[in-house]
Amino acid sequence: MFNEFKRAFTENKRAIYIAIVILIVSMVLGYFFEPYLYKYLNPVVEDLTQKVQSGVVKLTFADIFLNNFKIICEMFILGLLFCFSAVILSFNGFFVGYYVAFSGNLFEVLLYIIPHGIFELSSCALACASGFVLFNFLYKFLKALLIQEDGSFKNKLANSFDSSYDKLKQACILFVTSVILLIIAGFVEAYLTIPIAEFVIGVLG
Template sequence: MLEEVKLAFSENKMAIYTSIAIMAISLVLGYFLEPYMHSYLNPVVEDLTQKVQTGVITLTFQSIFLNNIRIVFAMFIYGGIFCFSAVILGFNGFFVGYYVATTDDFVKALLLIMPHGIFEFSSCIIACASGFVLFNSLVKFLKTLLKQENNSIRDRLSISFDTGFGKLKQAFVLFVVASILMAIAGFIEAYLTLPIAEFIYPFLS
């Protein structure tokens, strides 16, 4: 299994680097475009904050993980549709950047994000990459299928599947890694982020 993970990462570096670039650019854009997006996104932020404060949304490991794993799954599945995972990753990065820009205390905001964010951002990046690889496997399948004009339908499907299976397997491996990282992120966010932030903040404020 470890060899499969290494292979999935080594053979899909471009997909991972592209996902990192999307995340970084969207975070920066969200942060610096905050004044222009305030009227659109601030109601969303205020609504989420109110729901957390009133207990409508409970930040338990289960609720955090289920919400985040849906995003990971969406990036994996929608990646097969013209790499739509890039849009989902970009939106999430933009929203995080926007949220940090709206806070009065930049250091505190980072402390409340980074302990679990290291794993959550990594998970989202790998999930997006898995969507790109899934799209690649589908393209390979279709290209091989269309090139075979003299074979029977059964043979064409069999050969095409064999051609795209390697990438399909790698996409799934990346998805599993992203899911594991998201589970770790959910645990840290539910139980460790706030204590870590409260411990470190006095030394930095």
């Protein structure tokens, strides 16, 4: 099992690195282009703030996890649509960068983001990478299917699936790892982020 996990990461390093670069670049752009993104992203911030204040959205482990789980599922599944995962990851990166810039107090907002953000952003990057690998599986499957000349269509499907199965398995391994990181992130955000941030602010304030 360990070897399977190791292979999933080593054989798909490029996909993981690309996802990390997309996330970092989008966050940096979101931060520096905050004035230009205001009219597009501020309504999202205001809507989220209003829902939290009204109790529609609760900062419980279940709510936090389920909301983020929906996002990483979209990144995984929509990877089949020509790596559309990258668009979803970019939007989330833009939003994080925008929110940090919009909040004004860089040190304080980072205190409220970093404890769980380390795990949550890593989870998002891995989910995006798993979407890339899933697209790679689809590409290999269709390529293998089209180049076969002999045999029934059923056998062609079976042979194509067998030849590309490794990529499907590796995509699922990356996604499961992403879910594990998201569980950790949800726990930290629900129970540890605010106490840690308040403690540091209290000590330094």
